[in-house]
Structures are given as structure tokens and as C-alpha cells.
Amino acid sequence: MKILEDGICSIKSIKVSGYREGKYGVMVIYHENSTAAAVYTKNKVYAAPIDVTRKHIADGNISAIIVNSGNANCYTKEQGIENANKMAKIAADYLDIKVEDVAVASTGVIGRQMPMDILEPIAIKSLESLDNNREVANNAADAILTTDTVRKECAVEGQLEDGTKFRVAGLCKGSGMIAPNMGTMLGFITTDLEVPRDQLEAMLRESVKRSFNMVVVDGDQSTNDTVILMSTNEVKGEVDDNFKEALDYVCQSLAKQIAKDGEGAKHFLEVECSGARSEDDAITVARSVVSSSLVKSAIFGADPNWGRIITAMGYSGVDFDPDEVSISLIAGENKATIVDCGVVMTYEDPAILENAEAIMKNKDIRINVSLNDGDSTAVAYGCDLTYDYVKINAEYTT
Amino acid sequence: MKILEDGICSIKSIKVSGYREGKYGVMVIYHENSTAAAVYTKNKVYAAPIDVTRKHIADGNISAIIVNSGNANCYTKEQGIENANKMAKIAADYLDIKVEDVAVASTGVIGRQMPMDILEPIAIKSLESLDNNREVANNAADAILTTDTVRKECAVEGQLEDGTKFRVAGLCKGSGMIAPNMGTMLGFITTDLEVPRDQLEAMLRESVKRSFNMVVVDGDQSTNDTVILMSTNEVKGEVDDNFKEALDYVCQSLAKQIAKDGEGAKHFLEVECSGARSEDDAITVARSVVSSSLVKSAIFGADPNWGRIITAMGYSGVDFDPDEVSISLIAGENKATIVDCGVVMTYEDPAILENAEAIMKNKDIRINVSLNDGDSTAVAYGCDLTYDYVKINAEYTT
Numbered sequence: 154m155k156i157l158e159d160g161i162c163s164i165k166s167i168k169v170s171g172y173r174e175g176k177y178g179v180m181v182i183y184h185e186n187s188t189a190a191a192v193y194t195k196n197k198v199y200a201a202p203i204d205v206t207r208k209h210i211a212d213g214n215i216s217a218i219i220v221n222s223g224n225a226n227c228y229t230k231e232q233g234i235e236n237a238n239k240m241a242k243i244a245a246d247y248l249d250i251k252v253e254d255v256a257v258a259s260t261g262v263i264g265r266q267m268p269m270d271i272l273e274p275i276a277i278k279s280l281e282s283l284d285n286n287r288e289v290a291n292n293a294a295d296a297i298l299t300t301d302t303v304r305k306e307c308a309v310e311g312q313l314e315d316g317t318k319f320r321v322a323g324l325c326k327g328s329g330m331i332a333p334n335m336g337t338m339l340g341f342i343t344t345d346l347e348v349p350r351d352q353l354e355a356m357l358r359e360s361v362k363r364s365f366n367m368v369v370v371d372g373d374q375s376t377n378d379t380v381i382l383m384s385t386n387e388v389k390g391e392v393d394d395n396f397k398e399a400l401d402y403v404c405q406s407l408a409k410q411i412a413k414d415g416e417g418a419k420h421f422l423e424v425e426c427s428g429a430r431s432e433d434d435a436i437t438v439a440r441s442v443v444s445s446s447l448v449k450s451a452i453f454g455a456d457p458n459w460g461r462i463i464t465a466m467g468y469s470g471v472d473f474d475p476d477e478v479s480i481s482l483i484a485g486e487n488k489a490t491i492v493d494c495g496v497v498m499t500y501e502d503p504a505i506l507e508n509a510e511a512i513m514k515n516k517d518i519r520i521n522v523s524l525n526d527g528d529s530t531a532v533a534y535g536c537d538l539t540y541d542y543v544k545i546n547a548e549y550t551t
Numbered sequence: 552m553k554i555l556e557d558g559i560c561s562i563k564s565i566k567v568s569g570y571r572e573g574k575y576g577v578m579v580i581y582h583e584n585s586t587a588a589a590v591y592t593k594n595k596v597y598a599a600p601i602d603v604t605r606k607h608i609a610d611g612n613i614s615a616i617i618v619n620s621g622n623a624n625c626y627t628k629e630q631g632i633e634n635a636n637k638m639a640k641i642a643a644d645y646l647d648i649k650v651e652d653v654a655v656a657s658t659g660v661i662g663r664q665m666p667m668d669i670l671e672p673i674a675i676k677s678l679e680s681l682d683n684n685r686e687v688a689n690n691a692a693d694a695i696l697t698t699d700t701v702r703k704e705c706a707v708e709g710q711l712e713d714g715t716k717f718r719v720a721g722l723c724k725g726s727g728m729i730a731p732n733m734g735t736m737l738g739f740i741t742t743d744l745e746v747p748r749d750q751l752e753a754m755l756r757e758s759v760k761r762s763f764n765m766v767v768v769d770g771d772q773s774t775n776d777t778v779i780l781m782s783t784n785e786v787k788g789e790v791d792d793n794f795k796e797a798l799d800y801v802c803q804s805l806a807k808q809i810a811k812d813g814e815g816a817k818h819f820l821e822v823e824c825s826g827a828r829s830e831d832d833a834i835t836v837a838r839s840v841v842s843s844s845l846v847k848s849a850i851f852g853a854d855p856n857w858g859r860i861i862t863a864m865g866y867s868g869v870d871f872d873p874d875e876v877s878i879s880l881i882a883g884e885n886k887a888t889i890v891d892c893g894v895v896m897t898y899e900d901p902a903i904l905e906n907a908e909a910i911m912k913n914k915d916i917r918i919n920v921s922l923n924d925g926d927s928t929a930v931a932y933g934c935d936l937t938y939d940y941v942k943i944n945a946e947y948t949t
Binding site: 195196197198199225227228230262263264266375376446450451453454456459460461463464466467468469471472473475476495497500538539540543544547 | 593594595596597623625626628660661662664773774844848849851852854857858859861862864865866867869870871873874893895898936937938941942945
């Protein structure tokens with residue numbers, strides 16, 4: 154598998170664009186007669202564009218995706234639906250395609266109507282710049298950012314067992330309100346490989362479960378989350394696990410980029426739970442630890458407070474024997490096993506605690522916990538809880 | 552119902568004491584042949600004293616409670632059990648009672664053995680000062696504090712329908728790691744009313760469900776939580792709902808004191824969910840809102856960001872119609888109804904948003920949400936998420 158440098162534009166047949174003015178931006182991805190699948194937030198309160206996109210993507214075919222930042226178009230009733238359809242129509246009219254073939258997504262403030270007078274001219278300016286090169290790839294990735302501090306993209310080239318070469322390229326946004334079941338998180342992934350719609354959807358669900366849904370910044374789940382996977386159907390071949398692997402790689406790379414850009418984050422945190430009886434148990438424990446405010450604060454304070462780790466494991470709801478667990482802190486090649494099959498090693502050897510303290514001073518921290526009770530594993534991605542997280546969210550909006 | 556001023560010592564027949572040196576403190580409550588019931592953390596990982604107390608309280612009779620702060624005696628294996636029994640024995644020997652009649656509790660750092668050489672002399676000094684007056688009531692309430700900044704106590708006198716006067720008095724500690732199913736939260740409540748053991752336990756469970764279990768500071772659930780209700784059996788009478796009401800009042804007062812003293816808290820937050828189909832639904836929605844990091848940050852920032860409130864309602868998992876809900880912000884007599892049966896009032900009248908902003912500047916904020924779909928109600932207690940919360944938890948231990 155080869156990493157590609159052109160981001161979303163690594164798929165050469167698509168055209169993309171992005172344009173923003175202040176807090177408002179519009180991104181477009183365009184390729185006629187694409188096959189598409191999508192997954193959405195599980196929040197009971199979901200945004201108007203999700204209604205529209207669900208309808209337009211139902212038949213599995215779209216030709217364009219239009220996305221705005223600055224307003225979530227959520228809790229906006231009939232007018233919100235009208236405005237989401239209006240966004241689709243702006244793209245459809247400009248591209249001379251059917252409005253039903255345009256998917257729509259929004260991110261930003263909840264509970265306010267879309268300022269169409271501001272967004273329409275931005276959308277037109279964006280559409281006018283549709284192209285395929287490094288610059289528009291940047292513009293597209295930038296146009297959908299809100300509290301994000303960095304652009305997020307990933308592209309790879311893979312090869313099927315039958316020798317066929319294919320590409321998968323994606324971009325996303327998200328830094329706050331991130332949680333399992335996705336936060337204010339928008340992801341758009343394209344591939345040139347022809348994949349039957351059902352398979353496309355099944356593979357996307359699987360990949361999202363192991364990537365975007367394993368990211369926790371603050372435990373809040375957004376109303377707007379959408380991940381769309383679209384195929385241009387150019388490359389024909391016998392779809393196999395190599396495509397799945399490439400899709401997983403792109404989704405996990407994007408998910409990690411979101412966690413690393415968590416609001417106010419100073420440290421990136423990976424929590425792996427192994428030795429679980431089932432993958433769901435592993436997922437629940439890993440999420441519980443990565444979500445704990447006390448663990449996140451300890452990471453910020455570079456404090457190897459493993460008591461908070463085992464506490465978070467304990468209230469996850471998963472059944473395990475505390476006297477069988479192992480807990481390690483890892484940074485790069487450096488590993489400190491603090492609890493080994495229920496034995497607290499720091500009692501035996503104080504040097505382990507010193508090493509743990511050294512590990513915690515690193516920017517990227519990995520916590521490995523094992524229930525030593527099965528073969529299932531899961532990894533959750535998160536970040537520390539910092540003054541800046543509070544600052545960002547105390548000052549956002551109004 | 553009359554509020555009493557002597558805290559835990561409002562029950563005149565009990566003797567209490569508290570003594571602390573630095574981070575370590577020991578509290579004792581003593582009354583021979585008391586009836587007692589207790590509830591404990593639901594965390595899969597629980598502390599050694601919980602094992603010991605469960606055994607000693609099983610027959611419903613205790614004569615004393617001994618509690619230490621500074622070390623949680625959790626994840627400490629056989630030696631932890633030995634040390635918990637040692638604490639019980641120190642009290643039993645001094646008071647010349649059976650060790651099986653002593654309940655034990657601990658709070659503090661997890662995963663370290665109890666420093667018995669430090670705790671034993673503190674326990675003895677505490678026992679030597681057993682008495683019943685305002686001063687020892689203060690010492691007792693102070694001895695169990697950890698990151699708490701204020702002493703927490705409540706005492707009332709009530710009257711049964713048959714005219715019998717009775718008293719309920721309690722004290723507690725807790726400020727961090729507070730969550731539904733209780734955080735590092737210790738509560739000790741005494742009454743002079745004779746209540747059959749089964750009834751005592753049932754009433755305690757009910758009261759805890761509506762008080763301590765509705766407090767959320769950071770969503771973390773501790774390994775040590777214990778609430779013990781003990782009756783001296785002095786006052787005989789026909790136990791009725793007036794006792795239940797007094798017990799609820801004391802538990803809810805203590806619960807609110809914990810939320811107000813949440814680590815780093817600048818605002819006290821009450822979230823009432825009404826109009827729910829069931830009390831469990833109301834509890835789930837109220838907890839979800841009071842737990843949201845984004846809502847908590849908005850409270851800190853005095854930002855009436857109701858989008859985050861409805862988002863937290865939406866991911867609570869409770870089934871409701873977003874277009875039927877009402878959301879109000881309240882401070883004292885001042886109320887701003889932002890969403891009324893699904894209609895966003897701030898669209899209609901900008902003055903409502905201005906009023907909401909004024910309300911958010913108050914120290915105590917109440918959020919009322921109604922699902923307008925039933926008759927059940929629940930109230931959750933919490934606080935804002937502040938820089939100081941992060942600071943306290945980034946710097947605690949090691």
C-alpha cells in the first residue's frame with residue numbers, strides 16, 4: 154500500500170473545490186454517476202441536511218457532495234429542509250445535474266437558520282473553482298473546518314490480489330463534540346474502484362466502527378455527523394480484503410488526525426484493550442478509559458495515575474476480573490508495565506514508576522490494558538483534557 | 552420539618568470524632584447496637600473496606616463507623632483487606648466492641664497500600680476525642696475531606712403523623728470523580744427513629760437514587776463510594792412517609808453540597824427533566840445534559856448555548872420527539888423559555904436571548920427541559936467545567 158501526496162485529488166477523475174469567508178466555507182466534490190454509501194449520527198436530534206442526503210443517496214447514486222461550515226442547519230424545521238435542498242440545488246444548477254444526485258452536509262452552530270444570503274455566493278465562488286490539483290485539495294479540506302486547527306486528509310494506492318491497482322482518498326473535519334457514534338465529524342472518502350453498492354455500504358460501516366466511532370474528544374455526540382464513501386467506478390477488478398484494508402487505513406488515519414486535533418489537545422492518546430471476551434467488550438473498555446475526564450486530566454498533567462485507568466475500566470460495565478488485568482504505559486519504544494496480571498509492579502520496583510513518569514512526558518501516549526480473558530482487541534483514540542479545551546468551549550458562539 | 556444546627560451531632564446519643572494530619576484523617580461515629588443499611592459503588596473495581604463493611608453490616612447491626620481519608624485502600628489485594636480489618640479492630644479495641652460491629656470506609660489515592668504506621672496514631676487520637684458537640688461535628692466532617700473545599704452536613708427534625716418527633720442527621724464528602732452510581736463519595740446518615748432493617752435499606756436506596764446518584768461532576772465513578780444509614784433506635788413510632796421525606800431532604804441537601812463543591816466549580820447547575828414517559832427516562836435525560844462537557848463549558852462561559860442542551864438530550868438514548876420539547880434557563884425568579892414545544896422563541900423575540908445571557912451570569916443555574924410526553928420528572932445536580940477542574944486533576948497525586 155502506497156501513501157499518496159495529493160489528498161482527495163489523488164482520485165484524478167474527480168473535481169473538488171473549497172472557498173471560505175470568515176467562519177463560513179463551502180466544499181464541493183464532483184464526479185457524475187458515482188456510487189455512494191453513507192453513515193450518519195445516531196443522535197435522536199439530527200440536522201436537516203441528513204434528511205436530504207438520506208433521500209438523495211437512497212438509490213446509491215450521486216454526482217456531487219456540497220458541504221458548508223459555519224452553520225449546522227440543525228433544529229431548523231421546515232426552513233432548514235428548504236435550505237438544505239437549496240444548497241443541493243445551487244450545486245445541481247451550476248453543474249447541470251439532477252438535484253436528487255447531490256448529497257449535502259453542514260457543520261457549525263446548532264439552532265440557527267442558514268444565512269443563505271451569505272452562503273449562496275460562497276457556494277458559487279467554490280463551484281467556479283472546481284478542479285483537480287494540490288491547491289484545490291487544500292481549499293476543499295480547509296473549507297469544512299470549524300474549531301479544527303489543521304487540515305485532515307489521507308490517500309493511498311492499493312492493489313487487489315488480481316493485480317488491479319486502485320486508490321482510496323479522503324478528507325474530514327472534526328475536533329470538538331467528538332464521541333463514539335461520531336461527533337461533529339464530517340468525512341468524505343472517494344475511490345476509483347468499482348464496488349457493488351451493498352458491499353460499499355457494509356465495508357464503510359465496518360471501517361467507521363473501527364475508526365471514526367473510536368474517537369473520543371469530549372464524549373458529546375453531534376447532530377450532523379456524516380461519512381460518505383463514493384466510488385467513481387473507473388477501475389474494475391475482483392474486490393477483496395486489500396480494498397477493505399486500504400479503506401480501514403484511510404479511515405483510521407483520518408480518525409487519528411481528528412483525535413490529535415481534539416479541542417485544546419496537548420497530547421494524543423491511544424487506548425488499546427486486548428484480551429477481551431468479545432470485540433464489543435474491548436471497544437467498551439477502550440472507550441471508557443479514553444473518555445474518562447480524570448484519565449484525560451492525568452495525561453495533561455503527565456501523571457501516571459493508573460488508579461484512574463482501572464477505575465474507568467471498572468465502571469465501563471464490562472465484566473472482568475480486576476486481579477487478572479494488565480496495564481502498560483507506552484511512548485514509542487519505551488514501555489512501563491505498571492500492573493501485570495493483577496500484580497502492581499510499582500510495589501516491586503519503584504524504577505517502573507520513574508519510567509512511567511518519563512513516558513507521560515511524551516506528546517503521544519499509548520495505554521495498553523489487557524483483561525487477560527479472551528482474544529478480542531480494540532483501539533480507541535483521544536486526547537488530554539486541557540485548559541484550552543475549556544477555553545474554546547466556554548467562548549464558542551453567542 | 553425543622554433544620555438543626557448541630558450537624559451530625561444533632562443525634563444526641565451518638566458520639567463522633569475527627570482528627571487529621573495533613574492529607575490523612577480519621578472520622579469515627581459511635582453508637583452501640585445501632586441498626587444499619589448501606590449502599591455501595593457499582594464499580595467492578597471496588598475497595599477493600601467495602602468487602603469488610605458488607606460482611607460487618609450483613610446482620611443489620613453495627614456499633615461504630617471508622618473512615619480514613621488520604622488513601623482509598625483500593626486495588627490493594629489481601630493486604631488491603633488486612634488493613635481494612637485492622638482499621639475496624641483499632642476502633643473495636645478502643646471502644647471495647649466486637650470488630651464485626653464496625654463499618655469501615657476509605658477515600659483517597661487508589662493502588663497504594665494504607666500507611667498504617669501513619670493512620671493508626673491518627674485513628675487513636677480521633678477515638679480519644681469522641682464526643683457530642685458542635686466542635687467534634689466539625690472535626691468529623693472535616694476529617695474525611697480530600698479535594699473538597701467545604702465541610703458538608705445536614706440535619707433536620709421531623710414529626711411522624713402519630714406525633715412522634717424524630718431526627719435525621721448526615722455528613723458526607725465528595726467533589727471529584729462524582730458520577731451517577733456515585734463518585735468518590737462517602738455519606739453517613741444517622742437517625743434516632745427505630746426503623747425495621749428492611750425498610751431502612753429500601754428507603755436508603757430510594758433516597759440515594761434521587762440524590763447522590765443524580766450528582767455528576769466529571770462522569771467518573773469511584774471505587775470506594777459508600778453511604779451508610781444508621782439508626783440508634785431510641786425513638787419508637789409508626790414509621791411513615793414523613794421519615795422518608797426527611798431522609799430525602801437530608802440526602803438531597805448533601806448531594807447538592809457535593810455538586811456545588813465540584814472540583815473547580817464556579818457555577819452550580821441543576822437540570823430538571825419533566826414530561827418524560829418514565830422516571831428512568833427523566834433520569835437519563837437529566838443526567839445526559841448535566842454530564843455534557845460542552846454544556847458544562849458553556850455554563851462556565853455564561854453562554855446560553857441551548858444547541859448543546861438539545862444535543863445532549865438527543866444522545867441520551869431516550870426516545871422523544873425533538874419538535875415537542877421545551878427548554879428554559881432559570882436563575883432565581885428569572886426564567887427564559889428558549890424552546891417552547893419545539894418552537895425556537897429566540898427567533899420570535901431576540902429579547903429572550905438577551906435575558907438568557909443575563910441568566911447565565913448567575914452563580915446558580917437551572918435548566919428545565921420538558922419532553923412534553925408524560926408525567927415523570929427527575930432532577931440532576933452538577934457544575935461547570937473550569938480551568939481549575941483541569942488544574943486540580945492534572946496535579947493530584949504522584
